[in-house]
Structures are given as structure tokens and as C-alpha cells.
Amino acid sequence: MLKRLLFIPLIVLVIVSVTQTQAGLYNNEEHEPGANNVFLPMMQSASNETEFEAVPNQFVITWKEEVDEIVGLADTSTQGVQVIETIDAINASVIQFPVNEIQTADAAIASLTNDPRVEAIDPNFIYRVTYTPNDAELVRQWAWGPTEAFAAWDVTRGDASITIAVIDTGIQLNHPDLDAKIVSGYDFVSNDDTADDGNGHGTHVAGSAAAETNNDIGGAGFCPECRLMPVRVLGDSGSGSLNDVAEGIIFAADNGAQIINLSLGGGGATSLRNAIDYAWSKGAFVTCAAGNSGSDRVYYPAGYDNCVAVAATTSSDGRASFSNYGTWVDLAAPGASIYSAYVGSRYGNLSGTSMAAPHVAGLAGLLASQGLDNNQIRERLCSTSDDINGTGSLWSCGRINASRAVSGGSEPIPTATTTPSDPTATPPGSTPAPTPPGATATPQPTMPPGPTATPVPTTPPDPGAPSSIINGGFEDGTAPWTMSSNDVHATERAASGSYSARLGGEDNSTDAITQRVQVPETARLRFKWYPESRDMRDRLYVEVKIVDTNRRGYSSSNSSDSRWYARTLNLSAFAGMTVDITFKGQTNGGVPSTFYVDDVTLTSN
Secondary structure, X not given: OOEEOOOOOOOOOOOOOOOOOOOOOEEOOOOOOOHHHOOOOOOOOOOOOOOOOEEEEEEEEEEOOOOOHHHHHHOOOOOOOEEEEEEXXXXXXXXXXXXXXXXXXXXXXXXHHOOOOEEEEEEEEEEEEOOEEOOOOOOOOHHHOOOOHHHHHHHOOOOOOOEEEEEEOOOOOOOOOOHHHEXXXXXXXXXXXXXXXXXXXXXXXXXXXXXOOOOOOOOOOOOOOOEEEEEEOOOOOOEEEHHHHHHHHHHHHHOOXXXXXXXXXXXXXXXXXXXXXXXXXXXXXXXXXXOOOOOOOOOEOOOOOOOEEEEEEOOXXXXXXXXXXXXXXXXXXXXXXXXXXXXXXEEEEXXXXXXXXXXXXXXXXXXXXXXXXXXXXXHHHHHOOEOOOOEOOOEOOOEOOHHHHHOEOEOOOOOOEEOOOOOOOOOOOOOOOOOOOOOOOOOOOOOOOOOOOOOOOOOOOOOOOXXXXXXXXXXXXXXXXXXXXXXXXXOOOOOOOOOEEEEEOOOOOEEEEEEEEEOOOOEEEEEEEEEEOOOOOOEEEEEEEEOOOOEEEEEEEOOOOOOOEEEEEEOHHHOOOEEEEEEEEEOOOOOOOEEEEEEEEEEEO
């Protein structure tokens, strides 16, 4: 049970982005005892100094086993020392020295570092949010494109039984894009159960992870059906103490959070590492922002083994200039100019590894909804990530790919869904929302068409249908493709050869090309596509429709990064059936998108 004996107000300090690489500043196995190893934050002393801020005159002692603090401190020079808090789950005590009692503190710390019962002594570090305000113009919520979130949502939208804990500045509890998703949390700054947000950072993080989606307002969240647990450990200034952060992690783990997001950071501390290890041992998946100093220095808590460290990427799939990097970083995710919910029931763009981490947390929520445990989620995220520039040096795995992750490592298997005989599969509209000062509102991306079902053959195969795509490179004109428009044969762009198919390019339009085939066993549909788009509501759909039925499967894509992408769709579920394969470019009002398709093949694996 957590025991709060005295509330110590936080002091707002200037952030210094340098990393402490040791588990604790005072550790019996790594440091010689003595006055030279003492650090007294905000006090003038001959002791060594750290480059991180800490609450003045406070330390966190991590005991090797359960110890009565009064007994544990009795034989040290601790006159005037006050135990202000205990954290039972990790055998830690928070102590405070009297102001300006330098000699008393030095002697006490020197004695404790030589105490065999003490694992480590850390300053009560201050942790801060890891975002960079950004008011750059951005007309669309771009992160769903490179991560292939739309295709992932074709497979799963998560489950309400999965809770993502946002350990942060709180969450605006009545935000219209979040209020229906929130479960009970706790405010460790004010010591009550109303973890509302007075800063905006936590609300923005929560929106990226699991905002209400497909509700015609604001932006989408990565795990549309997951719940959100607000745990406030940082004050309105965006900073908070080590003990509050550790307690917040333990609270989330003890209260059923399967996913924990830590978009904050500062110095390394044994009690913080132990809190994360505790949460992981309880089955929680923990994701952490890698830090914004633009260096390869290890940042905490992201540097701990049981915290998946996340770097930030831009819309062009490169490392954001502010993002920390190195092989100690696990994954990369979109983190530059990210559009999400904000305090005041508004929306806006922020940048930082703080914005990257909740994308991983939301995707982890999708995987937890599929029954994966925290170790399986970590492995799946790494093994299915995209090998973008910097993989292996700037981060050990790659940039997350939601579609591959929820599909078990391959591209999603299109599955049939009962639809009207002539579906348009139009994504719902969106409504721009007001933004906070210095932020730019953008319409939301929307969900792809609804639930799916397993295809059932209802007609015998058509013996006249070929078992492969003919003229998939469009080098011989457009035959035998059936076209919705005569203006699809493109010469201005090609993945190979000189031609491709061009779809879209006008407002509120649908262009399509179709070819009928008989699907072979273990079939794979492979193609290349090139988007020219600044509207993530526009989509390139791939539709597989069983002939003479209303049953069909689909996949959809878009990206703000204009380049050739290669995709492979597993059509084994349609083996032996005669189907119409359709590529359809669909645009909404606004900035029209153009999609190019080339090198289409259908083979037996």
C-alpha cells in the first residue's frame, strides 16, 4: 500500500538533456563509499554533481529487501532526516534532509552507500515531458500512411478489455474525443483520483494512442477500441518527481493496464528501473520516449531493458532531427508534427519522441487485443517493422508497420465481407476542429470499411478465367483490364518499363481497373503503387470480389511520402475461386490525390 506522509511541492527547473547511464548514482557494487560520491541537488557542496535536475534535498533509497525505514536509518548520521514516503512494491523510501544541512546530508549518504542493506541511493530526479511544440503547417494526420494503420484496422480495431495507461500530465477527462474511453486513474501530484490535464501533453499522447475513432470529429487513435487510464505524475509545468513516476507505473500495473506509455524522461534511477521491471513482471508492455536531445546518449527510462525505447520519424521516413538515436533504441515511429487531441477540447500538432511512443503503445494495444503477451508484442513489433534508412544504427529494429504486425508478419489477408452489390466503400467525412495557440488543425483520417468475414465459395470456378494477371505492367495498353475511365494509362510514372495505371487526380472521384482471374493455391497478389497525396482520407483500395456473389475482401493504403511501395497480399483464402481483382483510387473533396499502380502479378507463392 502506498503511504504518502508529506506532500512536497515541485520546483520548476530548467531542463538539461544529458543522460546518466548508471542504474543509480549511489550503488554499493559500483561506487566506493565516501563523501566524494555524494550529490546534493540544489545545494552547494564539495560532492560530485549530476547533470540532471532533482527535487532539492530529497533522495530515494532502494533497499535490497524489505526494511523498516526507521530501523534502516537509525545507525546513520540522519539527525533531522524525514522519511516522507515509502513505495512498498519496490522496497524504496523517499527521504528529505533539512534545508542547508549539507554536512548532515553528506555524512548520512556516505554511511548509507556502505550499508549492506542498501541497493542504491538516487536523487529524487525530476522527469519531464519529451515533446517539442511545433506550429508548422500540416494539412493532414500523416502517421497512418507509412505505418499502414488503415490496413491494420481492416484486421482489428482493438478491444475494450485492453487498457493503455498514460503516465503523464493527466488527460482532459471531458475531451469529446477521449471521454468515452477513460477508466479510473489517479493523480499522484495532487493525491486524488481526478487525473485531469492542465498541461496538454498527456491529452495529446492519449489521443494518438487511443482516441475515439470513426466518430466524425478530431483525429484517429491507433487502437480505436482500447481504453485509456489517466495517471498524473507530472504537473502543469510538465515536470514531476522520481517517486511519483515510480508510483504511477506501479499503480497502472496493479490496476489492470496491459500497456503503459511513458512519454517522459530524465536521469537513471534504480527505483525507476525496479518499477518498470515490476510492471513488466505483472504482464504490462511498457513503451518509452527515447528523448529529444538529438544525440546517441542513453535516456531514461527508455534505456532500461523492460522499456521499449521509441525514436521519432518524419513524414519522409527519416529520423526527426530532435530524436535521440542509437542501437539502444528499439523502434521508430512517427513523431514530427503529429495531430492529436489537446486540452480545451481542441486539437493540434506537436512534435517529439513523446508523440512517437504512443503510436507504439496503440499498436501494442491492437496486438494485446489479439491475445499476445508483453514479450510476444515486443518480438512482433520488431520482426514486422519496416527496414527504413537508419535501421540497425539509429534504432535496432525499424519503423513500426501496423498492418504486418497484426497480420502475424505478412501482409494482411483480404477477407470477404457482405456488402451491397455496388459498394463505394466511402470513408466517413471529417470535421475540422479548433486548435490550441501555435498549432494547426487538420481533418481526421477515417476508418476503412467495416467488419470482415471468411470467404465462402458459392459458385464453381470459371474454367475460362486465367490463373495469373495478364499485362500487369500496362506495357501493352490496358487490355484485358476493365476500366472505369479511359484516362488511366499513364506515361509520366512507372515502376518498371514505361507505363503504369493512373487512378484519381480529381475531387470526389472513383477510378478503377479490374481483371478477372481464377485464384491458384497459396496465391500471392503482388503489386507496386505510388501515391501523390496530401489528403489521408483518399485511399487506394485493392478489392477481391468472388464472381456472382456480394462477398469480397479488401485492403487500403495511402501515404504522404511519394515513392514506389511494394505490397504482397495473401489470397490463399480465395484459392480455387474465380474473382474480380480491382484497384480503385477514391478521392474526397479537398486536395485531390493520384495513385499509380504497376507490376501487378498473381502467383502461387
